[in-house]
Amino acid sequence: MEGIEFRFIDTAGIRETSDTIENLGIERAFEQIKKARVVLLLFDLDTSSEEFVLGQIENFEQKTLGEGQTLIALFNKVDKTKSKDFKKLKDKGLFISAKKQENLNELVEQLLATVQNESAEDQLIVTNIRHYEILVRCEESLVKVEEGLEMQIPGDLLAMDIRETLNLLGEITGQISSDDLLGNIFSNFCIGK
Ligand SMILES: Nc1nc2c(ncn2[C@@H]2O[C@H](COP(=O)(O)OP(=O)(O)OP(=O)(O)O)[C@@H](O)[C@H]2O)c(=O)[nH]1
Ligand SMILES: [Mg+2]
Numbered sequence: 431m432e433g434i435e436f437r438f439i440d441t442a443g444i445r446e447t448s449d450t451i452e453n454l455g456i457e458r459a460f461e462q463i464k465k466a467r468v469v470l471l472l473f474d475l476d477t478s479s480e481e482f483v484l485g486q487i488e489n490f491e492q493k494t495l496g497e498g499q500t501l502i503a504l505f506n507k508v509d510k511t512k513s514k515d516f517k518k519l520k521d522k523g524l525f526i527s528a529k530k531q532e533n534l535n536e537l538v539e540q541l542l543a544t545v546q547n548e549s550a551e552d553q554l555i556v557t558n559i560r561h562y563e564i565l566v567r568c569e570e571s572l573v574k575v576e577e578g579l580e581m582q583i584p585g586d587l588l589a590m591d592i593r594e595t596l597n598l599l600g601e602i603t604g605q606i607s608s609d610d611l612l613g614n615i616f617s618n619f620c621i622g623k
């Protein structure tokens with residue numbers, strides 16, 4: 431969707447049952463859920479009460495899902511329930527009809543939004559080799575700071591490593607222009623006249 435690849439995994443339906451085989455399927459469903467970035471929790475509106483649905487959503491949010499996982503509740507079969515008004519579910523998920531393909535564009539939008547948020551927050555891409563090298567050196571000096579803290583070395587020595595990190599970051603943000611930086615520019619770019 432929009433050039434982003436999604437991999438959907440269809441699991442067994444989750445419900446209380448004493449059937450051994452079905453329970454194995456449900457166990458597998460929970461294993462997949464643990465690994466998912468987005469969980470689509472699909473309800474059959476035609477046969478579920480609002481209280482049941484709300485309870486399940488809360489249960490998932492509090493007990494099943496971990497950090498960074500997004501839950502999208504889907505209330506399916508709206509084509510069959512046109513006359514009913516599900517007031518308590520209004521802001522809790524999307525009302526769709528898989529069969530009649532109703533409101534699926536809204537689902538696509540929400541899926542894309544979760545991925546776009548993730549890439550903005552978690553996936554900073556460093557495109558410049560000079561920046562990359564500086565960030566590697568930043569990490570080295572921060573590790574030194576961390577080790578220094580553990581060994582309880584004097585503050586002024588710690589400050590030197592912290593200063594070093596700041597200077598390095600300054601080379602990216604443009605706050606300092608060291609000879610190294612100029613050397614780097616002259617060796618990587620052809621600057622004439
Ligand atoms: N009216 C209506 N029927 C639907 C809709 N979505 C699914 N169904 C029907 O519901 C029945 C069950 O659909 P399935 O896709 O097999 O449901 P499932 O939850 O995957 O079932 P299992 O794989 O057996 O766990 C089928 O008869 C579908 O045609 C919908 O939006 N509206
Ligand atoms: Mg199925």
